[in-house]
Amino acid sequence: MTTTPSTADHIASTVKVLAFDIFGTVVDWHGSIVREMQALYPAVDGDAFALAWRAGYQPAMARVMRGEQGWTLIDDLHRSILDEILPRFGLAQLSDAERRHLNHVWHRLDAWPDSVEGLTRLKTRFTITTLSNGNIGLLTNMAKRARLPWDCVLSAEVFKAYKPSPETYLGVARVFDLQPEQVALVATHHDDLAAARACGLRTVYVERPHELGQARPKDGTPEPGNDLHATGMNDVARMLGC
CATH class of the missing domain: 3.40.50.1000 (HAD superfamily/HAD-like)
Structure with missing residues (x-):
């Protein structure tokens, strides 16, 4: 340019x-999450998972901005979106510790x-x-x-x-x-x-x-x-x- x-x-x-x-x-963010999923849960389509997780980001923030829920850290919004999409990808069985570790992938982005x-x-x-x-x-x-x-x-x-x-x-x-x-x-x-x-x-x-x-x-x-x-x-x- x-x-x-x-x-x-x-x-x-x-x-x-x-x-x-x-x-x-x-x-x-996308490539980092794909790589994380390939390492942790190789049977899951990491590309689709990353896109689904990110797709929940704007709607979650909008609920806060509309006053439907109180001020919420992005870590907590990411966790709520994660909990919602895990069953869709066959990961409903993940423990709380496993979910917490996966949620912190956003702290580990390349x-x-x-x-x-x-x-x-x-x-x-x-x-x-x-x-x-x-x-x-x-x-x-x-x-x-x-x-x-x-x-x-x-x-x-x-x-x-x-x-x-x-x-x-x-x-x-x-x-x-x-x-x-x-x-x-x-x-x-x-x-x-x-x-x-x-x-x-x-x-x-x-x-x-x-x-x-x-x-x-x-x-x-x-x-x-x-x-x-x-x-x-x-x-x-x-x-x-x-």
């Missing part, structure tokens, strides 16, 4: 904090191959933080295992609101005592970026064509609303002069 130097230069000179979506943008290098480069010039619906414990454990070099771990848990609530995006600016335009969201999801942009943040799209697996390549067509469109994390660093 060709981005005009003036746009990249403007972001590099005015933005102080880069906030990163995590699931899909920084880590490969980074995309370029994530650590790209983030390390970006860290030399910007403050880099998570901005994820994942809870703090999950994000911290993930970072420790995958060696993700965050300066700060921010989560929906901090703001008691899930993305795309404005409270999350504007909350980053408040935490760092910045104006919204001094924060950029880096994500591979256009809806996340659109919500951030509506709050005044700058936006950087990162192509992750295999977020949903090799068989389901995502459409990476640039959207004009985003400030930058990058082919990967090192491309973000390149465009921002890191």
Whole structure:
């Protein structure tokens, strides 16, 4: 993607904090879950299992946002979805300990191959933080295992609101005592970026064509609303002069 130097230069000179979506943008949730299932339960279709688990994510958060249940950590939402889908995949017999271990696969997700290098480069010039619906414990454990070099771990848990609530995006600016335009969201999801942009943040799209697996390549067509469109994390660093 060709981005005009003036746009990249403007972001590099005015933005102080880069906030990163995590699931899909920084880590490969689908491939990680498939690999985990192949190791633990090889008879199960890991691809279908990963997609089914993730499919319950938005509806579960929506129930909380509608007030049908109280504030809930993503770990607990993941567990409730897991309990619901296990019988569908012939795993209804799993013990509580086995379910707990499997649920914590979200703490063990592998980074995309370029994530650590790209983030390390970006860290030399910007403050880099998570901005994820994942809870703090999950994000911290993930970072420790995958060696993700965050300066700060921010989560929906901090703001008691899930993305795309404005409270999350504007909350980053408040935490760092910045104006919204001094924060950029880096994500591979256009809806996340659109919500951030509506709050005044700058936006950087990162192509992750295999977020949903090799068989389901995502459409990476640039959207004009985003400030930058990058082919990967090192491309973000390149465009921002890191």
